[in-house]
Amino acid sequence: MNGKMKNKGELEIIRYLRKRFRKRRSEIQKGIGDDAMVFRDGYVVTTDSFFEKTHFDLDYFSFFNLGYHTMAASLSDIAAMGASPISALISLCIPRKIGMKAIRELYDGFDELTRKYKCDISGGDIVKGQIFGMTITVIGRTKAAMMRSGAKPNNYLYVTNFLGLAEAGRIALMENFRQNEYPDAVKKHLFPEPRIKESFQIKKYATACVDTSDGLSTDAFHLAEESAVRIVIDAEHIPIHSEVGKLCAAQRMDPTQFILSAGEDFELLFTAPRLPKMSGVKVFRIGRVMKGRGLFLSLGGRERPVRPSGYQHIVNSRS
Amino acid sequence: MNGKMKNKGELEIIRYLRKRFRKRRSEIQKGIGDDAMVFRDGYVVTTDSFFEKTHFDLDYFSFFNLGYHTMAASLSDIAAMGASPISALISLCIPRKIGMKAIRELYDGFDELTRKYKCDISGGDIVKGQIFGMTITVIGRTKAAMMRSGAKPNNYLYVTNFLGLAEAGRIALMENFRQNEYPDAVKKHLFPEPRIKESFQIKKYATACVDTSDGLSTDAFHLAEESAVRIVIDAEHIPIHSEVGKLCAAQRMDPTQFILSAGEDFELLFTAPRLPKMSGVKVFRIGRVMKGRGLFLSLGGRERPVRPSGYQHIVNSRS
Numbered sequence: 001m002n003g004k005m006k007n008k009g010e011l012e013i014i015r016y017l018r019k020r021f022r023k024r025r026s027e028i029q030k031g032i033g034d035d036a037m038v039f040r041d042g043y044v045v046t047t048d049s050f051f052e053k054t055h056f057d058l059d060y061f062s063f064f065n066l067g068y069h070t071m072a073a074s075l076s077d078i079a080a081m082g083a084s085p086i087s088a089l090i091s092l093c094i095p096r097k098i099g100m101k102a103i104r105e106l107y108d109g110f111d112e113l114t115r116k117y118k119c120d121i122s123g124g125d126i127v128k129g130q131i132f133g134m135t136i137t138v139i140g141r142t143k144a145a146m147m148r149s150g151a152k153p154n155n156y157l158y159v160t161n162f163l164g165l166a167e168a169g170r171i172a173l174m175e176n177f178r179q180n181e182y183p184d185a186v187k188k189h190l191f192p193e194p195r196i197k198e199s200f201q202i203k204k205y206a207t208a209c210v211d212t213s214d215g216l217s218t219d220a221f222h223l224a225e226e227s228a229v230r231i232v233i234d235a236e237h238i239p240i241h242s243e244v245g246k247l248c249a250a251q252r253m254d255p256t257q258f259i260l261s262a263g264e265d266f267e268l269l270f271t272a273p274r275l276p277k278m279s280g281v282k283v284f285r286i287g288r289v290m291k292g293r294g295l296f297l298s299l300g301g302r303e304r305p306v307r308p309s310g311y312q313h314i315v316n317s318r319s
Numbered sequence: 320m321n322g323k324m325k326n327k328g329e330l331e332i333i334r335y336l337r338k339r340f341r342k343r344r345s346e347i348q349k350g351i352g353d354d355a356m357v358f359r360d361g362y363v364v365t366t367d368s369f370f371e372k373t374h375f376d377l378d379y380f381s382f383f384n385l386g387y388h389t390m391a392a393s394l395s396d397i398a399a400m401g402a403s404p405i406s407a408l409i410s411l412c413i414p415r416k417i418g419m420k421a422i423r424e425l426y427d428g429f430d431e432l433t434r435k436y437k438c439d440i441s442g443g444d445i446v447k448g449q450i451f452g453m454t455i456t457v458i459g460r461t462k463a464a465m466m467r468s469g470a471k472p473n474n475y476l477y478v479t480n481f482l483g484l485a486e487a488g489r490i491a492l493m494e495n496f497r498q499n500e501y502p503d504a505v506k507k508h509l510f511p512e513p514r515i516k517e518s519f520q521i522k523k524y525a526t527a528c529v530d531t532s533d534g535l536s537t538d539a540f541h542l543a544e545e546s547a548v549r550i551v552i553d554a555e556h557i558p559i560h561s562e563v564g565k566l567c568a569a570q571r572m573d574p575t576q577f578i579l580s581a582g583e584d585f586e587l588l589f590t591a592p593r594l595p596k597m598s599g600v601k602v603f604r605i606g607r608v609m610k611g612r613g614l615f616l617s618l619g620g621r622e623r624p625v626r627p628s629g630y631q632h633i634v635n636s637r638s
Contacts, residue, residue, distance in 0.1 A: 024439050045406070137364070
């Protein structure tokens, strides 16, 4: 149970449940409070729900896109644990308007990623309902799970690739910007890549890890809170992709503020004592871990506390 | 992925998925097509979705009832495999109208059963949505899973307890019958008991097992189909609970026909070479397994084929 695209009310419920349902079974290493639950023998299990209008929009998502996007979000939780996916169970709630052709395309989208990452689709549930939605459960395995809770003072904070691209792409699509001006952003929103392969390299170095689904402020806050440390993000070190810069300029938004709350990039945000040697993937150092508590942003030599807001779509013309 | 309360359209999708997504990973013993997926090392995983108006009705279900009922349905799949539950992940989709008090009561209902069966609640997801619903994933473990596929000619067909009671209770509640005339039925609908403990005794004898969620015809058909055998149900041996008899008389329904399509009893329907020695649980022999294919009903010395219809609520005044 994690913070994927949550608002305050949803986060409040998760806090309540976490306090109430403490671990009782000895087989379980970690229950509520990370990207996935963890069994002592190495299995990790994550479950995420996606509903039309709340989490996706069929106005510009094809069924193939949708299957791909939601499976990427689910596999990203497995990557955040440093695990390999084995099996996915998909529960669909489908209104009458959705026929067999759409279902096949949806599963084409799921399977684009499950095939790539050698994960079976081995169960689920199919129910008719008034609204279109799905819940994806993925089971993975790792010898040693990366948790949110291992960050240590003197570690640095790293992130794979650029942040904010997915939300920039979503806005470009929603607001009918010229898509050829935002190719990386649009691709990132429609077809994000779960960082499964990168996680195998990262876990040799990382002390703590989370996937970036809720915006940098919320995701980094999870690491600070779970690890009981102070994390300082260096605003000047946050890399700004040119398309994010362009979109923020067009929308008169501050790119740093944008990235602090723009979610669904599904990159890996992690702490480590030094820069991992990684092949084929960009890693940026964007902050540092210190003694203390909480999340701070360092800008122009001054540090100010950052509150996690939970990711809400930043521009949504219909709400 | 199983047939829990499915109509023809839903069953068609499950058949398509099963054919399309064959097992690819060697860690997996059984994918789509049983009450739960099975890992070779003994883990079983089941996931079920429940949505308001389709699967439950808050007109007469309290949030506590609802939590209890849906968790019973989910744990019943674990019982059908002969496994012990370890961990549940619950994904909720909640509309604004549902507040924190209702959420707490819902989890009280879940936890009534998870505590009893020593199962953790260790994750899930919370999302806001337009309709109230939930998906429950349960992970269990067993040394040897009971499948739907092991029934052998010369086995007998057995069931725990009476069938049809839950649907009788649902009708009694929906139609505002005098509830004190249907105490067992109403209790069975509101608070069904997953047969976890009984399954430990049954699995010493059983060759195949399924839980009764879709009505006897559909559930027994699953056993016949998966085991590639002919199953003959002896109509005269189906036990009729007095409340089921009374309700069928009042509604001018044939009790045998009623039981063939009345679902959600969450009893165990299994095949075995002989009657298990069981303590503290009623077991009825209601049929036999033969060479051949298909499901048949024997009545008055004549056998006729029975088609599974999938469980639809039998009386539903609003649809």
